[in-house]
Amino acid sequence: MESIFHEKQEGSLCAQHCLNNLLQGEYFSPVELSSIAHQLDEEERMRMAEGGVTSEDYRTFLQQPSGNMDDSGFFSIQVISNALKVWGLELILFNSPEYQRLRIDPINERSFICNYKEHWFTVRKLGKQWFNLNSLLTGPELISDTYLALFLAQLQQEGYSIFVVKGDLPDCEADQLLQMIRVQQMQRPKLIGEELAQLKEQRVQKTDLERVLEANDGSAMLDEDEEDLQRALALSRQEIDMEDEEADLRRAIQLSMQGSSRSISQDTPHTSDTHLSSEELRKRREAYFEKQQQQQQQQEQGPPGQLSQPCERPTTSSGAPGTDPGDAMSEEDMLQAAVTMSLETVRNNFKTEGKK
Secondary structure (H helix, E strand, C coil): CCCCCCCCCCCCCHHHHHHHHHHCCCCCCHHHHHHHHHHHHHHHHHHHHCCCCCCHHHHHHHHCCCCCECCCCCECHHHHHHHHHCCCCEEEECCCHHHHHHCCCHHHCCEEEEEECCEEEEEEEECCEEEECCCCECCCEEECHHHHHHHHHHHHHCCCEEEEEECCCCCCHHHHHHCCCCCCCCCCCCEHHHHHHHHHHHHHHHHHHHHHHHHHHHHHHHHHHHHHHHHHHHHHHHHHHHHHHHHHHHHHHHHHHHHHHHHHHHHCCCCCCCCCCHHHHHHHHHHHHHHHHHHHHHHHCCCCCCCCCCCCCCCCCCCCCCCCHHHCCCHHHHHHHHHHHHHHHHHHHHHHHHHC
């Protein structure tokens, strides 16, 4: 397929592409075909002038645009026919009565030129195989021998005019190569418009996909930010709860200390009803321990044979003889009493607050 010359459509130069694909090379340019068209216009003008340059038909002919070419690059069948005459080639209408009487099988021909409105393209045999060299296709299209007649009939039904190219075509590399090998086409070429539409659709799909991916990335970032915010709020709530618990605990401890102080003051015997401060309690504990040490020393220094009696630790606040009423309560007793009263005070406070 690579050795086959195939010009693709540019503008409206399908007549040029048709001729070059037929001859398998860059044989004609728009300038050369324009020159042929101008020559044909001049020949037509001279024929019209034979009837008189002052005639109405002649003046009308001069006012009309050229019928052999236009600014878009279109060229008439006369331009194509005259261009092929340079190479000794002739065009015969395929469905003309003269050709149909010959009853020639299409596969025995060498090439066809097809025209519909302003579009021209070539169907040519290269080697032993037929190819559709339409410039609107992305590449040559392989046509089997059995399908060729059906293909031409289909074109006629669509309104195409088909011309048989008679004469010897110039030699080309593709024809020589395909005389020795046969090619297979796994995928038929598409129309250039379809390919462009497909490429455009792919670009649109790619753009849409990129937008979706960007949107998803943005959503993911938003989700991550929202998760971070939720975690921060949860931590903040935990800190607030901890602060509230600490505040409640401090209030409970304060209340328990107040309650313990009052309980100790009420339960501990003393000479007056005034509240003992923590400093006074500390002094009394020190005095108690000093007295205990003195008694222990006296017992150890007692007369021989006299059994030393261990000093029993006061466990009550009854004020027994020989003891200091203020020191009758040991440190352990006072601590136990403080804890008991503390718990009791906290319970009472919680009950009071619950009733409120």
